[in-house]
Amino acid sequence: MTALDPLTDPSAALAADLARVVGGEVRFDPAHRAMWSADASNYRKVPIGVVSPRDDADVEAALAVCREHQVPVLPRGAGTSIAGQAVNTAVILDFTRHMNAILSIDPDARSARVQPGVICDQLRDAAAPHGLTFGPDPSTHNRCTIGGMVGNNACGSHSVAWGKTVDNTESLELLTYRGSRLDTAAPTGEIPEKLAALHDRIGSRVAEAFPDLTRRVSGYNLDQLGGPGGPGALAKAIVGSEGTLGVITAATMRLVESPPARALAVLGFESAYVAADNVMVVREHSPLTIEGMDAGLIAALRAQNPVETMSRALPPGGGWLYVETGGADRAEARASAAAIAKAMRPYGLTEAVVEDDPARMKALWRIREDGAGILTRSPDGGEAWPGWEDAAVPPEKFGSYLREFDRVLERHGRRGVYYGHFGDGCLHVRIDFDLLSDKGIANFRAFMEDAADAVVAHGGSLSGEHGDGRARSELLPRMYPPDIIAAFEEFKGIFDPDDRCNPGCIVRSARMDEDLRIFVGMPTMHDDPQLAFTHDRGSFTRATRRCLGVGKCVTSHGGVMCPSYRATGEERHSTRGRARLLFEMANGEVVTGGWQDDDVAEALDLCLSCKGCKTDCPVGVDMAAYKTEFLANRYKNKLRPRSHYSMGALPRWMRLVGKLPASAVGLLNALARVTPLAALAKRAGGIAPERSIPEIAPETFTTTARIRALGAAPGAVPDRRAGPRAPGSRGRLLLWPDTFTNHFDPAIAEDAVAVLEHLGYAVELPPRTVCCGLTWTSTGQVSAARRVLRRSLRTLEPWLTAGVPVVGLEPSCTAALRADAGELLPDEPLVEALDVRTFAELLADHLDELPAGPPTTALVQLHCHQHADLGSDADGAVLAALGVEAEILDSGCCGLAGNFGFEKGHYDVSMAAAERVLLPAVRAAAPDVEVLADGFSCRTQLRQAGTREPVHLATLAARAVRGTPADG
Structure with missing residues (x-):
């Protein structure tokens, strides 16, 4: 990282002073300032620097230095804030690296004391063995921090049952900018006294002016100062303050009973309007969740991710409600969900789906949880933005508000697709604002003002979840009268009279159309x-x-x-x-x-x-x-790194090796096992010294296939085994002989041909070497990749123009042909003519013809490129037809990832990725469990890690066709 020059950078002295007293990381380099200049909002403010405190003492020391230098501070969690309260020209105190411990859990008191960096799911997982959970669960629950949730008064999908973060906060420990410590469980000193006086003076006005709804997250929680919670009232008043009062160093949070089982009713309606009109009927059944989605969200999901299939499980409709129920067991939870679905029939229900399988429920929930990102981009590159993101109205008025909101959109020429917490009257939406021009930004401001007036007219809150930040603080006077705004300023001043804690949010606000990220x-x-x-x-x-x-x-x-x-x-x-x-x-x-x-x-x-x-x-x-x-x-x-010339051009080198006699290839393999020579070769090729050079097959698949094909039709691979169908009766296929299968694992291609011919296909091969260009692409050698791919397409032209499907065995190469070819050659007609199928996709058309082998269990390591571009539904169907009980590991990348894991300096990260899930799962598996890995990188990682020999789907299928066991 770039170092600061104390002679030219005024923040160098500040950074040096912080580094002397803070045990955690102090980073003022351009890279860290760039990375922390944005959150999940529209706003950009480059920070002064980033400090990651290790403990309370670090926080106290950092605040002391910032006071001395008179610079603002901003405590920050995961940086997923949508309103812009997590960016500022300040010293950011980043709580994601340290201060993330659960200090204690008291199951009897149903509470947990945590540090601010604890992740929501981390707390929920720790509470689960006690039958408890933390109620608020935003869609970012697997990365948002408790400190950030307290700062934003986060809610989530279960607020219907368990409320907002403010409802689940018992006490807070706070450090003010001036260094005062405040424990709300035993408050003493000047701050509590001034707050009591403020409440005595304005409490009655707060009761009159604050809207009566569960999802009010705008402004300070002055209504909590006189609440019934005793000392807890002070903590609740601090919740939602967006880091403007001080720095939270610990929090005691309330835990709630978690139902042992849950079920999900997905209710379909003609439109989101009809769904919104009927949430009060659903609320009468006391569910855990009432979430809503519009048809536009599903359309965007399918357009962005064509290989996803879960949305097909939704019932017909133009709007949906997700209604989750709990029970002592799955049957009870399912019965409750089914009862709700039945009760909704007179209220516009088109159809309902009731699900109690945890895996399928999780997949359905992912559609809803990914909504914010899904709606950000349209397939043609159109952009949509937050801003008016999460306003809330009383749920009984939600249908009316939704219709009025659409009229506001129409008046301003904007489009938005929405989803949200319908049961609490809270709407999430991404809107196609033009934030690139002055005219567009003026339209953005006008829309925001009109939208604010619409929600206030419905008795609502500008924010129902994400807070005010830079997006809505300026609009607060449209929601609150002047004396309440003045009270907000006084409340802030009691804690932070210097206005150094996240200035510009809630009070004395920044303009909502300044610091817009893409404009500035x-x-x-x-x-x-x-x-x-x-x-x-x-x-x-x-x-x-x-x-x-x-x-x-x-x-x-x-x-x-x-x-x-x-x-x-x-x-x-x-x-x-x-x-x-x-x-x-x-x-x-x-x-x-x-x-x-x-x-x-x-x-x-x-x-x-x-x-x-x-x-x-x-x-x-x-x-x-x-x-x-x-x-x-x-x-x-x-000049490029050496690995670009060695592994980036691997197909070229293997083509040369393929011309050698088997004895010469054997000698190369032997030399690669000689340590001094191998070390020299690896050093010359930029290969990690910890890696072994994979063994090359004595003969390539294409060589042996063409020898056998002498006398047969050009390009044909002759039938070598009798199948139930006549050879070629199903038509022609072109098998793509990728470099990795052809030169390192040719037996896989032999197995694939056996299966395809068993099904009656005439399997043909290109007349000369072809390559998708992937290794050149991944190393940034785009011109070379284009040449290689164009030459290959010209070779395939007779098959492509004849409409012959191309079948790939290596997922990375198949994905490159299907998804990357158009990026390299966007104007090449032959790219459009490519009909590329995976081996599994081809077999999935003939499930009833696949012979089931003896019952087999397999762990499946799905190749990353297959996950990204190809999907795996066909693989699952084929494995089931073959009698294989498959567990697809949620292991992520194997860590080798083509050339990455072989490159010098990458070994540790490569193996760390493999050791997360993949390698421990394989080691723990019974000896008779197969390890299925279609990707050459995945197989190589498993082999070099010393685990069992992995297999390809083609090999499992060929065993079934031949009727041979695994060791046959």
């Missing part, structure tokens, strides 16, 4: 990308603002992204961190090195190009493509 961060670099960026209208800089900061990549488990973040815990190794660095690189204000910037290069170096983010990120950020673009520009007309 306009790109200055030339935008003529190497890749097509078809989903971003041909613009790399447009792609860099795709990330909105929802932070799904900064999670500890589940899904594929982001393996490097999970290994290091560093923001710069997350998809979000890298996207922000690229955004700031394009802008050039903070990250000034352009394509040659070393901070950006360092962050991207540990990107595995696994493409997990392409599917797992709700916004569809494709960091693998961004890395390719960066490398292509960084090394244009320059």
